[in-house]
Amino acid sequence: MxxxxxxxxxxxxxxxxxxxxxxxxxxxxxxxxxxxxxxxxxxxxxxxxxxxxxxxxxxxxxxxxxxxxxSRAFVHSVPMLSLGNTYEQAELEDFLRKVRRDSGDHVRFTVEPKIDGVAVSLHYRDGVFSVAATRGDGLQGEEISHNIRTIRSLPLEIPAAGAMEIRGEVYIPRQAFERINQQRLEQGESLYANPRNLAAGSLKLLDPAQSSRRGLQIFCYSLQGFPHDSHFQCLQTLRDWGFPVSDLVRQCASDAEVWDAVQHIRQQRELLPFDIDGAVIKVDQLHLHEELGTTAKIPRYAIAYKYEAQQVSTRLRDITFQVGRTGVITPVAELDPVLLAGSTISRATLHNFEELRRKDIRIGDQVLIEKGGDVIPKVVKPIMALRSADASEVVPPENCPECGSPLHWSDNGVHLYCQNPLCPAQRLGALLHFVSRDAMDIAGMGEKVVQRFLDEGILTDIPDIYHLVYERVASLDGFGVKSALNLQASVEASKAHPLERVLFALGIRHVGKKTAQLLARHFGSMERLMQASIEELTAVEEVGEIVARSIYSFLREPASVALVEALKRSGLNMESSAPRAQVASGLSGRSVVFTGKLSRPRKEYEEMAQLGGARVLSGVSGSLDYLVCGEDAGSKLDKARKLGVAIIDEEEFVRLCSAE
Ligand SMILES: [Zn+2]
Known part of the structure; x- marks a missing residue:
């Protein structure tokens, strides 16, 4: 086996x-x-x-x-700290005041734009670029030298001996971002949420040729290892050496100058070809950096002033309904296209019907939309003063927009659901969830592949995953025998995953990874879970009434029962990985090895031994407690005799198992 x-x-x-x-x-x-x-x-x-x-x-x-x-991990010699940040002018003034209090009135500041990209560290040794890494958690990042080399504006040689560390922010200009997303859209691939995500993803690509096509750019903002008194001077040196440094950097003597510089960068924001999300204010004199030091996490000599999320108003033309993986219906605002933070917005999520009612959003309203950080744009509120008489309230649909089945409200009246397990909108989502990393972890079944399998009729439903015809998969364009075999290996390996993964993979509403683990540990097997009453379910840690009801009704729905049965027939593991409660026996704490031909399957005996608290080993050594010996035992028996290990037969073993 x-x-x-x-x-x-x-x-x-x-x-x-x-x-x-x-x-x-x-x-x-x-x-x-x-x-x-x-x-x-x-x-x-x-x-x-x-x-x-x-x-x-x-x-x-x-x-x-x-x-x-x-990629390869990289430990930073000097931690890459993140900055404290604020949206308030008063807090910025507070910061300036504290610095002046601790360091005196002669303190100067530099103000520079905060590029919304990915922080990286570049190392040069005796004038030659040697290695680059992402920030990671600040202490340890990922080595990305091969992709950093593709940034043409970055000098690979500098006129400086010794070890230099230069830090910067890698970004992708908005125009390149739009172009790449457009291409991905045409190829049916998932879109990047914003330029920063695209930059981060590009830095992690294994193939430098691929990342070079993404058009990565960099601004450098720190130089360590070169003797200078001032941060501003460092930036000047970087510029002289050919590193890209922002033109918007200002050196400021007074607080008023600092505030002016912050405002100046804010005004430039829309005009820049890349995203910034604030300004960084740093003490200019480097010896003061050491004196001011850092708190547990952030330096005391610098702060980020963030510009508020951008808002803009537009007309809400219509509200449409999207069906999600769990069958939940999400209302979506269809907007008159409007430019916001550099991209054109024509849709925004309305989250759920409760929010729609609470905010009293109506079709035809002029609405305020907002984009903060990297989130999907959202509708903040309708502008009541502009509401026209014919603005109409939203009527929640009665039937699923995808499959036509009648929809059901959740108990609290917040969510509307399509409960048809065969609903096509849910099918792709359900399949993708089933194979996802935290669920059955089937590599090689990304969205594109699953969609293709659905289109080609290779897959129609979850159980089909375990009956794939690999010859057909191999014959698909761009697939081939090797990837089909890899897929097969991955599918086969998934069968051994424990119950908690299967439970999570089923996509039962309210059953996340953690709940699945707790359920698996509590009930041990799918069989016992399927028989559990609502009362028994609520006895599980962290499982309340709503969750228990959701599990109970899912496991009684004929479609789900059929699904579980089909998976069981395909050989999926329906047992928990957590050790079952052990019973006291004559074997508690002892070690056992089995050898020879036994009258019952060895696996069964091994389970009995484990249940009795024994450790099952594979080899005989002097510290072994029992060798359980069947017929025709060979070298293990000889060795056990030589070492003086207790040798017992099956009968004795069974007796020890049941003895207390
Ligand atoms: Zn449906």
Whole structure:
């Protein structure tokens, strides 16, 4: 049984080692980011199940070298602190006052734009670019040298000896962002929410050729390792060396000058070809940075002044309804297109019907919309003074806009649901959720692939995942035998995932990852969970009345029962991974090894032993307590005799299991 898994572990270990070498040493990747991730996760899952087969040099053991996304971890020699920030002029004045109180009136400040991008650290050694990393959590980021090199405006050599660290913000201009999203839209790929997300995603690409097409740009804002007294001077040196430095940087002696500079940058905001979200105010004299120091998390010598979220008004033309994965209906505002924070907005979410009622938003209203940070634009409120007599209230739909089934209100009257499990709008979402990382974790089934499988009729519903015809998958354009086999391996591996994952994957309303774990631990198996009453369900930690009802009714819906049955038939694991409660036995705390031909399946005995509190080992050593010996035992028996280990037969083993 486990021979196949052992072979797969060997195979994956060798393959991933080769991929690591190709990527790091030869700088010539042999596989893509996603493919590596998928194989890596498969290996990790197998290793967790068969720790006895783990190779000492397994790629999963190189802790810290690979992060999510397949890059290498990088520890910052000087932590990359984030800045304290404020939206209030009074708080900014407070900051200036405190600095002057602690450092004297001769303090100067620099004011520079806060680019809305990704902070990076660049290292140069004896004048040559050596390595670059993202900020990460400030202490440890990801190495991204290969992608930083693609930024043409960045000098790779500088006229300075020794070790220099230069920090900057990588960004993507708005125009490039729009172009890339347009292309993705045409290719049916998911869109990036904003230029910052696109920049972050591009920095993590494994293929530098691909990231170079994204048109990454950088502004540098700090230089460490070069003797200077002033931050402003550092920026000047960076400029002289050819680094891009913002033209909007100002050196200010008085508080009034600081405020003027902050306002000046705010006025320029709309005109800049890239996004900024505020201004950074820093003490200019570098020796004062050390004197002022840092609090636990943020430096005392700098602060970010953030510009408020931008708002704009437009006419709400109509309200449409979207069906989500769980069947929830979300009202969406269809707007007269309007420019907001650099992008054209024509739709905004209205969240739910309760909010719609509370804000009294009507079709035909002039509404205020807002975009703050990276969130989807939202409707703040209707402008009542401009409401026309014919503005009409929204009538919630009675039938699902996708499948026509009658809709149901949630108990609290906030949400409207389509409860048809075969609703096409829910099908794609339900499939994507089922295969997602925290659920069944099936690599190679992204949105594009699932949509394609649906279009081609390869998939219609969740149980089909376990009956894929891989010959057909392999024959699809752009697929091939190798990716079909990888998909198959990933699908097969998912069958072993414990109950908590299956539960989460089913997408039961109100059952998130945590609740699924608690339920699995409490009930141990799908069978017991399916028989649980609402009362028994509410006995589970963190499960209240609403959640219990949701689980109860889901597990009694014929469509869900059929789904669970189908998955069970496909061989999915319906047991919890948490250890079952052990019973006291004569084996508690002892170690056992089985050998020879036994009258019952070995797995059954192993489970009995574990249930009795024993540890089941695979090899005989002097510290072993019992060797359970069947017929035709060989070398293990000899060894146990030599070492003086207690040798017992099946009967004795069963007796010990039941003895207290
Ligand atoms: Zn529907």
């Amino acid at each position: 486990s021979a196949a898994e052992r072979e797969r572990i060997d195979q994956l270990t060798a393959l991933l080692q080769k991929a690591d070498e190709a990527y790091y040493t030869l700088a010539d990747p042999i596989m893509g980011d996603g493919e590596y991730d998928g194989l890596y996760r498969e290996l990790r899952a197998l290793e967790a199940r068969f720790p006895q087969y783990v190779h000492a040099d397994s790629p999963t053991r190189r802790i810290g070298e690979r992060l999510e996304g397949g």
